[in-house]
Amino acid sequence: MTQHITAQLLNSKGACREQVEIFIKAWPQGGPVTIENCLSAIRLGLDLDWSARKLLSAPAWTAYEEATATAWTAYLEAKATAWTTYLEAKATAWTAYLEAKATAFCEAWIIDHPIREERGSEVTV
DSSP, X not given: OOOEEOHHHHHHTTOOHHHHHHHHHHOTTOEEOOHHHHHHHHHHTOOHHHHHHHHSOXXXXXXXXXXXXXXXXXXXXXXXXXXXXXXXXXXHHHHHHHHHHHHHHHHHHHHXXXXXXXXXXXXXX
């Protein structure tokens, strides 16, 4: 038999009002802990880490931590790689933008201050 989580249980453990309201909208009478419901909870923005800390026993919490540690490490590594790629792309784009600004300013300057070539006593614009 699967034990249900209810708004009353969440409130008794000190859940914040916003999280309880989200929970009640999805499961007005409470709901069983199933993979499907846990995935729905994640999609709804419910904090499963809080739930794990507050609703699981110490041995179950340890198992949860061990089970999520590898995925967390993989996420951090992927995020670091993506961040590095982003910073490199941003730097390249920023450099191109600055070069375009320099070129645009120089060309606009010439509109106001045409280059004059002097040839003997003659000035050419």
